[in-house]
Amino acid sequence: MLTPDLLQHADRLKGETLRALADAAGDRANRMIRRAAGVEFDATKQRLDTVTLDALIDAARKAGLEEKREKLLSGGIVNPTEGRPALHMAYRQGARISGSQEAELVERTQAQTRAFAEQVRSGAYAPSGKPIERVVNIGIGGSDLGPRLIADALADHTGSGPQMRFVASLDPSDLQHAVAGADPETVLFIVASKSFSTQETLMSGEAARDWLAGKIGPERAGAHFAAASAAPDKARAFGIDPDRVFDFPDWVGGRYSVWSAVGLALEIGQGPDLFADFRAGARDMDSHFAVAPLEDNLPVLKGLVDVWNRAALGYPSRCVAAYSARLGKLADYFQQLEMESLGKSVTIAGHPGPTPGGALVWGGSGTEIQHSFFQWLHQGKDVVPVDFIGIARHFASDNPRERALAANMAAQGAALLDGRRIDPAVEPALASHKSMPGGRPSATILLDDLTPRTLGALIALQEHKVFVESVMYDINPFDQWGVELGKVLTKGILDGDISEYDASTKALLARTGLIGD
Numbered sequence: 001m002l003t004p005d006l007l008q009h010a011d012r013l014k015g016e017t018l019r020a021l022a023d024a025a026g027d028r029a030n031r032m033i034r035r036a037a038g039v040e041f042d043a044t045k046q047r048l049d050t051v052t053l054d055a056l057i058d059a060a061r062k063a064g065l066e067e068k069r070e071k072l073l074s075g076g077i078v079n080p081t082e083g084r085p086a087l088h089m090a091y092r093q094g095a096r097i098s099g100s101q102e103a104e105l106v107e108r109t110q111a112q113t114r115a116f117a118e119q120v121r122s123g124a125y126a127p128s129g130k131p132i133e134r135v136v137n138i139g140i141g142g143s144d145l146g147p148r149l150i151a152d153a154l155a156d157h158t159g160s161g162p163q164m165r166f167v168a169s170l171d172p173s174d175l176q177h178a179v180a181g182a183d184p185e186t187v188l189f190i191v192a193s194k195s196f197s198t199q200e201t202l203m204s205g206e207a208a209r210d211w212l213a214g215k216i217g218p219e220r221a222g223a224h225f226a227a228a229s230a231a232p233d234k235a236r237a238f239g240i241d242p243d244r245v246f247d248f249p250d251w252v253g254g255r256y257s258v259w260s261a262v263g264l265a266l267e268i269g270q271g272p273d274l275f276a277d278f279r280a281g282a283r284d285m286d287s288h289f290a291v292a293p294l295e296d297n298l299p300v301l302k303g304l305v306d307v308w309n310r311a312a313l314g315y316p317s318r319c320v321a322a323y324s325a326r327l328g329k330l331a332d333y334f335q336q337l338e339m340e341s342l343g344k345s346v347t348i349a350g351h352p353g354p355t356p357g358g359a360l361v362w363g364g365s366g367t368e369i370q371h372s373f374f375q376w377l378h379q380g381k382d383v384v385p386v387d388f389i390g391i392a393r394h395f396a397s398d399n400p401r402e403r404a405l406a407a408n409m410a411a412q413g414a415a416l417l418d419g420r421r422i423d424p425a426v427e428p429a430l431a432s433h434k435s436m437p438g439g440r441p442s443a444t445i446l447l448d449d450l451t452p453r454t455l456g457a458l459i460a461l462q463e464h465k466v467f468v469e470s471v472m473y474d475i476n477p478f479d480q481w482g483v484e485l486g487k488v489l490t491k492g493i494l495d496g497d498i499s500e501y502d503a504s505t506k507a508l509l510a511r512t513g514l515i516g517d
Contacts (some may be wrong), residue, residue, distance in 0.1 A: 002311050002355055002472075003059055009052040010312040018047060018417050018439045026050075034298040037284035037457035040392070041298050042444040043305050045417050046385075047313060056304040057294050065294065065471045072467060073290055075102065079253075079478035080348060086478045087249075088256035088463075092279040092456070094286030102251065109247045109261055116226070116244065117267035120188065121161055127223035128185035128216060134163045136178045137265040138208060139192035140200045141483075143228070144168040145336055146258025147192075147265050149329045150278065153455055154270060156326065162188070164269040167204050175207055184215035184224075191227045192262045194248050196234035199487065209239065228261035253478055255337045256463060274452050281456025289464045299461050303468025305443060309385045311355045311473075319377065320363030323390040323409040324450055330389065331363030334462055341466045341477035348476050355473050358466075363387075367408045378415065378436045386442040388413055389458075393449045409444075416440040 013021075021028075022045050031050050032043040072078050075085045075097040089095040090106045097103045116125070123131035137147050148166045165178035179187060189208045193201040205225075212221040222239035228248040229235050235245045246261035258266075259279055267275045289299045309315045320331040342358025363369070366388075377384055394406040419438020424431040445461075447454040470477035492498060496515060498506055509515040 002307075003055075006052070006055055006059060006308075006312055009055055010308075013047050013049065013052065016047070016049075018045065018441060021047065021049060022417060024049070031295075032301075034296065034301050036288035036292070036298045037281060037460075038448040038451075038454040039285070039298065039457050039461060040444075040446045041302055041461075042446070043301060045413055046305055046309070046441045046443060048305065048308060052308070053304070056308060057300075060294055060300065060304060060468070060472065063471050063474070065300070065468065068471050069290070069467070073286075075100070079476060081476055081479045081481070084251050084478070086253065086256065087251045088253065088259055089282075089286055089460075091252075091259035092283040092286065092460075094283050094290075094460070102249070105247055105249060113246050113261050113264050113267055114272040116246075117264065117272050120268045121271065128220060130183065130185045132162050132188045132268075133186035134165060134179075134182045134188070135265045135268050136165045136167060136187060136189045136208065137192060138167045138189060138201055138204050139262070140168045140198060141336060141340075142254035142257045143192035143194075143201070143262050145255075145329070145333050147263060149333045150258060150263070150266050150455070151269065152329055153326045153450065154274065154278070154452055156450075157274060157452060158270045161269050161271060164265055166265075167208070168200070170200050170203060172207070175204055175211070179208075179211065184212055187212070187224060188268070189225050190265050191225065191229070191235070191238070191240070192248070192257075192264075193227070194230045194250065194252075194254065194257075196227070196229045196231040196238070199490065205238065226264065228264055253480075255340055258459075277452035278456040281451075281453035281458075282460035283456075284453070285457040285460035285464065289460075299464035300468050302443075302461065303465035303472070306359065306465065307469050307472045309441065310357075310359045315359065315383055315385055316356075317360035317362060317382075317384050319384050319386045320361060321366045321369060321386055321388050321409075321412070322363070323366040323388065323394075323405055325365060326450055327389060328365035331361070331365075333459075334363075335361040337462060338466055340480050340483070342469055342473065342475065343482065344473075344475040344477075347474040349474075353473060353475060357473055357475060358469060366412070367405065370408065370412065374412065377440070378419075383440050385440075386413070386416060387445060388442055389445045390447075391450050392446040413442045413444060416442050 028050050029044050031053060034041050072086060073095055075087055075095055077083060078086050087095050087097065087102055090097055090102055119125040120132050125132060144166055151164045167174050167178045191201060191205045209221055212224055225240045226244040227235040227240050228246050230248050230250050232242060232245045236242055246264060248261050252260050263275055289297060294300050320334050322330045338358055338361045344357050345353055347353050377386065388409050390406060390409045394402040397403050417438060419436035422431040422434045447458060466477055498509065498515060
């Protein structure tokens with residue numbers, strides 16, 4: 001919801017230097033920095049002043065953010081195109097649905113996954129007589145990106161437990177890599193699919209079953225499988241015992257599903273207690289989001305900053321730069337969560353949207369990306385806001401490499417802000433090549449330390465800020481109809497029905513041999 005008043009603020013602030021805004025006296029810095037649940041968000045390097053921030057908050061109130069937040073948290077229908085609530089927060093007790101059927105399902109499922117994880121970790125579950133030593137999660141989208149991110153991010157906190165591997169691609173080498181060097185009798189596959197009909201996941205699951213059956217026999221292979229699914233009948237038909245099929249209900253979107261039974265591989269590999277801490281961190285952020293006034297609300301500030309950059313200032317993308325080797329997959333996770341939720345061009349009512357919808361999200365792991373695409377960020381013609389994500393502990397660390405990592409992150413934000421001007425009188429031939437325009441906004445997100453709890457809070461922050469943006473854009477962030485078309489067309493190709501396809505695609509399929517002339 002962008003009013004003419006907000007657009008006037010955008011025109012006014014274009015005349016301000018970013019350095020002047022960052023150096024502004026008064027309460028601007030206090031208003032632009034928020035802390036909650038071990039996470040700090042610093043927006044002082046944004047092209048925003050307090051007058052504009054007040055106007056954004058006022059616009060959020062007029063868009064009904066407070067009422068819609070309450071509807072989300074209380075289990076109301078917030079996904080109208082599919083007639084569903086969005087209850088992923090119930091898995092961390094962040095949704096107020098106690099006593100309901102949904103709450104009972106969550107409680108039952110969490111008890112079941114914990115019990116099974118403890119059984120596997122203890123060695124008591126040994127279907128071929130040997131303890132499970134490797135867990136292979138087979139999923140795609142949120143059923144892969146979430147567990148994969150958490151497994152990597154919290155690897156330093158993981159004690160003894162089965163190794164974790166992940167399969168998402170239909171490329172046979174993905175599964176081959178996941179099982180390489182493993183004793184088949186010690187492998188447990190987890191098929192994470194709400195519908196248990198997602199083509200990529202099901203085909204990879206079938207390939208895994210065939211591999212295992214070839215090694216230990218088909219009669220024993222089924223005992224080496226578990227599933228997270230809303231279709232237990234299909235999982236049973238696949239050969240998985242109902243006792244090892246854990247509920248993945250349809251009111252949990254895939255990109256919000258890591259908190260649910262989709263996290264089973266993490267409970268087994270990293271331990272139920274660590275996974276509980278991860279959920280608790282998200283609950284901390286849920287509590288803050290639920291009760292903090294809009295002016296003091298960290299996810300609200302983050303969401304409004306991103307709306308401002310995208311819709312008012314016209315920046316089409318945002319870079320996520322994570323200054324921790326353990327957060328190398330964070331940009332990928334945020335990319336799916338945000339672009340699948342906000343990549344919409346119509347309003348909830350089905351009308352063309354007056355705003356462009358969410359930004360393109362991309363990025364990687366610093367400091368590596370400083371030596372790849374940061375050149376483009378500093379001197380390219382496009383202005384791209386950057387989210388620097390780092391660990392507060394590194395700034396005062398006794399480890400010189402951690403301090404250098406933190407210094408690099410801080411320096412990059414300063415460089416984007418100020419740029420550099422080389423005097424042509426001093427270097428007439430190279431001044432224009434070495435100069436950088438500056439004036440490029442960034443934000444800093446600091447975790448007190450990278451722990452299960454702060455990681456949970458960070459991901460919940462991102463979920464909530466996406467919801468804030470959806471309210472401002474008046475779109476439904478919980479459906480994903482754009483994902484479905486490609487699936488339908490793929491089935492047509494594999495079934496040989498391409499009569500309605502364009503000439504270019506038909507020629508490609510004939511030329512490559514996927515389909516005959």
